[in-house]
Amino acid sequence: MTLGSGCHLKSAFSMKLDLCKVVNGCRLGKLTNLGRNGDKSIVFPGCMLYTRTGSAPHLTYDTMQTIEGLPLMTQITLSTLAECQEVLEDYKQGIGKFIGMPDSLFYCSLQDPVTTCPTGFNTNKTVSMWGGGGRLEMTPLKFMAIQNALQADWFQCLSYGVVPGGNSRKRAQKSVDRSLAFLDECLRLQEASLVPQKSVMIGAIEGGEVLEERLRSARETATRPVGGFLLDGFQGDVMDKDSRLKLIAAVTGELPEDKPRLIHGLGKPDEVLECVERGVDLFESCFPYQVTERGCALSFSYNYQLDPETAVLDPSEIQEPNRNGENTDDNEEPDKDMEQITAFEISLSKKRYQDDFRPLVQGCRCYCCCNHTCAYLHHLLTSNELLARILLMIHNFQHYFGFFHAIRQALKDGQLPQLKSLISKQSL
């Protein structure tokens, strides 16, 4: 299936999506002919490399290269880079070369998934975003000028979601109408541009919690010459899980099969699998970053080939997922970060790790686990050493990318139910 055939996309001439297998709605496949020279490809389900202001948190380029399974597609965020517009216009060679990652593919989203921004500042002409210097009002014209300077391979089109409160149906309708109008205007500007366009526009599906609006947004966006779709507005705790999953399934049901579907804000292992089952292809990787920031290490098992019982329960193979346990021995004040700790991670600043000389995860091949122990990480964290976050980021990224590899392998092997049951056992 070739994208853009029959439409006037000036950019995604040859981006191609091959579905290798579809099992109960889960899509296993490959996107090829990507990048400036059309010689790159990515596999899905997959995730993108999360960056903040154009760099992988805590890591230099060289350190990053030691991580196994590093995604080829890097996520950058417009809100953190918009202020560089003039510099990038002068520089002329695009964001990849500017940040020292010339071989990566780039997807530019509007907002940083980790930072919550004030809402309610959008108008029918502008979308507001917050950079280091405060609020930026983005018109389609300004937006497209920045995209021309960034030269990302893909970018999320200007759009906005539903602001909570009031009449949600009316707000949902408005978010869909305005986002479609922004999309049409951006496509018009791209079409009219004299500069050859190298970037592919990803259309955002909005509509909040209102099913009819979500469906309308999906159907209408699908009639436009976009390269793929972003399921926007599912982040945060605004929606209950059931409605969220129903909406995601309804939306992907309306989308053409030959274009990638991206989602923002859902990254916990159980959430990822639920989305994969509903036809979502690409995710962010801000979850391992958030885990790192709270001084934790991902410790869940995704080795579905082991007997699931053993995988979770044998502490010599896999560290028990809830090693945090009831932390009566620690006498630590519960703070906000600690409240967010999930069952998929362990908090290494806890006293119980003081003399734990095992690696973070038995059998993990990352630089941190090959060279260091939980006890050392505990020491670094309690002494506020910067190295703690560097080592944790290496482990957490590698563990997370390994999870996506396991999803693809399980789909290939027809063993996704085994992986799902292993993950859900650990999510409790």
Ligand SMILES: [Zn+2]
């Ligand atoms: Zn590790």
